[in-house]
Amino acid sequence: MSAYRDKDPRIDGIQSKIRVVPNFPKPGIRFQDITTLLLDPKAFKDTVDLFVERYKGKNISVVAGIEARGFIFGPPIALEIGAKFVPLRKPKKLPGKVISEEYVLEYGRDCLEMHVGAVEPGERALVVDDLIATGGTLCAAMKLLERVGAEVVECACVIELPDLKGRECLNGKPLYVLVESH
C-alpha cells in the first residue's frame, strides 16, 4: 500500500523534492535522487514522520536499514519508535561475526550481511531503504532477518518503481511506500 494513494497532504511536498537524474548510473536509467529531499528540512521531517506515525506503538523492536541510503532514513525512524537500528551491509564492512545472504543483480550477484546477535528470535522488524526497484535487495534483507527468527512486519521505502514489480518479490510481505515513480 502506498501513502501516495492515501494522498496525505505531505506527500506532494516530498515527491517534489526528489530529483530525477537521467542516464545514471548508465544510459536509460532515470535515477531517483533523494539527496535533494534531505536538503529540505521540512520535507525530510515529513518523510520520517509518515513512517513514525505508521509504526509507533506497533511493538517493533528492530529497524533494519540497507546500505547506504537506508542508513539515512532508518535511524531517525528507529530512534522515534524506540527500536534498535541494524545496518545491513555489503560484504566485509561489518567487523564482527556475520550471516550473509546472496542476491541476484541484473549482471551477476551481490551479498548483504548482518551481525550475528544483532537481532533475537521473535523480534518484530521493519526493513527500510530509500527505494524498491526489482525487490532483490529487500528480499535478501528479509531473508537475513527471518533466518535469525525475527518477524518482518513490513518493508518501508520512500519510493517504489511499480513497473519493476518489486512488490511481487516480497513473498507476500507488506510493502509501504510514500511515492511511486513510473
Place this chain on the structure above:
Amino acid sequence: MFAAENGLKGDPRLQAISDAIRVVPHFPKQGIMFQDITTLLLDHKAFKDTVDIFVDRYRDMDISVVAGVEARGFMFGPSIALAIGAKFVPLRKPKKLPGEVIAEAYELEYGSDCLEMHVGAVKQGERAIVIDDLVATGGTLSAAIRLLERVGAHVVECACVIGLREAKGQCRLNGKPLYILVEPREVDGCY
C-alpha cells in the same frame, strides 16, 4: 575537545555510550582494535543519548548544514540534522552521487581515496558541521572540511562519537575545532 572536558564531566550518558561500543580486535587487519558502533545502535537509550548530546550542543549555533561522511556518518548525521532543523548532506565515495559533484582527494595509509559532494547542496555562507563515527588521523574529516569550504560554507566544528589518541593532541583539524564524545577502549572482554 572531549565532551567530558567541555561541560559534560561526569555525565553518566558518556560512560553508557562508551560501554555500548564493541571493540573487535584485528579488524580489518592485524593490530587494529576496531571500534564497532553497531552495538551502540542496538542500545536505544545510548543511541538516543548520543544524538541528544550533539543536538544540545548545536541547536543554538545557527547551523544549517549537517554533512555526514559515508557510511557511518549517515547513521548519526540525519537525526541530528532533523532535530536542529538543518539539511543533511551526504559526503560519499566516488561515483555514488548521481548529480554533478565536486571531489576532494585524501591520503590513506597506502594510497589515496576521494570524497564527493553534490554541487548546489551547500550555499556560500552556510554554517556547517561535519559528522562521522570516529576520527583517527583526520584525513577524511580534512577532506570533508575542504569540500565545504570550497563552496564557501563556514565549518563550525567536526563532531565524532569516538576520537583516537592521535586526535587528542591536535584538537583542531585545518584550524577547525573537533568535538568528541568518548575515547576508544583497548579491549573488550565480551566479544
